[in-house]
Amino acid sequence: MSDLDGEILRVIERWHTRGQSLDEHEFDDLALRVFDYQLRHNHPYARFCASAGISPQRMPSSWREIPPVPSSAFKETTLATFDVSHAALAFVTSGTTRGTGGRHYMETRALYEAALLAGFDRFMLADRARLRYLNLVPNPHDRPDSSLGYMMGCVSASRGDAHTGWYLRGDDFFFDAFVADVHAALDDAQPVCIAATAFALVHLLDAMRERDLRVALPAGSRIMETGGFKGRARIVDRDTLYADLSDRLGVAPAMIVAEYGMTELTSQYYDDVAAGRVKVSPPWLRPRVVGLDGADVPHGVVGALVHVDCANRSSCVAILTEDLGAIVDGGVILLGREQGAALRGCSLDAEMLRARA
């Protein structure tokens, strides 16, 4: 383990155990040191930064000036600070118009696991509940390249009650098994955590409606919704989704928490339900919102999200996304990726080309 990893782990640990945050200066210092490390070890990223006039000899003065690599660059080349033949983890990103996905390699499991567990404990398990995990995400045994599957595997193993269930395999949803496990949890009076993408939750609700099924999960149960509707034709309004989940599963809306992560990141954001569901992050992860020129837009203005994740030591500390958001008091509002990016006129567009193919 490098000294830098040790330092990042200490930051995570201090926040995890004592709630100790990072002030602006401390975050700057950590982010810039991670960045400096990457300039020396991640050559494609270093070349990209050099083209923007940034090098170990000409470092930015603030974390806000670290050139964010576009998330799509992960599909272009290997972005890693180490020889990826020794990678401890490799997660696959979603595909592109060229039909190719990318990979996010991590040199060690330690940073990823520490970061995800600290965030999950803080934002999902503030009451330190030991839950039963019913996962509507890929099973890491089937899909070791799914970051979401790995995350829930890790959480279930270390925070669960040893009766974890997995109900997705490819496009198959094992609804009967899910229902059986729900009833078992009811019999055991064991609170559960359902972890699922929004899209999977819609399918779950459809199946429950079809069977006219309605349950009241044991008190303390909760739902972690993630992933939105990326790439899906059917989109359901979030308030409606949460209201329906609450109605069908007997989980109060306040116990439904949205997580936001990306394969290209190591750390995650979560809803601060009490603060109107703004997204909050652990102290080593900070968002920027930028306009077309790449500069920060004023608070409250919607723009593209840039994530500066100090735990992303193995790849790139700053990532430019196509997701939209706005910085507000207490966090960031995430608007996701809108369909509006399609051309509006009579022009052909990429979506139509794909549909015709």
Add this chain to the structure above:
Amino acid sequence: MHRLRARQIVRAIADAATRWHDADFPPRVRVLDGICARTGYSVPVVEYALDALFGSIGEAALVETIARELGTLDVLDRLTPRGDGMSAQALPVGTACIISSRTTIGVAIVPAVFALCAKNAVVVKDREDGLVRAFFDTLAQEHDAFAEAATARVWSGASQDLGEYDAIAAFGSDDTLREIRAQTSIHARFIGFGAKASAGYVTREALGDERTLRGVLEAAARSFVLYDTEGCLSPHVMFVERSAHCPPERVAELLAAATERAGVEFPPGKREASVDAALLQARSLAAFRAASGQGRLFSDERGSFLIVLDPPLDEPPLFLVRALAVYAVDSTADARRYLQHHGVTLEALAAPSARADVVELASALGASRVTPFHGMQRPMLGGNHGGRPRIVDFVRWITVEL
């Protein structure tokens, strides 16, 4: 409309269009802000669109187009000898419905005009800015017969019964056309104008003289920034033949400089944040690739446009606002291979000259126009948008063989 002679109809339409061609014509002034608000385009872009649209609808152009397609204007009024022993008359099909379902400016007006010339009743699905309604009001001032024959309505497609129309001309995406076609009576004529792309092809002959080349690229840049690259006549991809006289990098550089200047004349419109985010991602990716020696990018400080030289060939055109891919090619075969690989069908191919292989390229890719760059966004009334005739679809022939 039956009581009017075709010549009267044509003249009334041309007179109304002439009034609308005047930028100070009060009804035009009144709808301008509404069109800008609906489309998000800047005022100069919308003014350009209205000038191009109404400037093309002249009496001579209407008569010539009708005569070319039907043989003579008179055939719309009476049985006319055809020269083969038969007489023929072009009758109206009945009621024509014109639907332009996306954010275009007045595209319904041209088919509406020809449907009216054929003496049909016409119903146009209007947009909320009321451009078509306002133009029809002017027509009604020219002759009261238009008040009854030409109707513009704002409606949502789903709520309309399209089964009552005898001809439906529709502009839109594949999904929109599919939906409209499904609602069309089997006895009705369906005239679909689907979404298409356009391309530019700079031949090496144009590269010999930088002054000539600059002229070509100034025109290309104007076509590129107009309608924020969202029209089917906007260049979405350009091909530049390799030449010892002027390397493709220099061509892209000159095009970028011309685009900056064109952006002063036609400022960008209002964009959704998602559009900016997609453009920023594309620009950053192009910069990332360029840093690794793959291609080059050209933009301005604000990032208001993006020109990418030689992006990977396995990527389709960018299809983003004011974004253009430029490929260096050896011949039209390279361009053809690229476009066919990605399934891109063309509406127009712009080129400095009608070299035989360029025309062949356009033909192979389904284009209906080979045009100079300066004419790209100004289609002529007598042209064949979508590869279709203008008036033929709106008439029903009767022949008398006695």
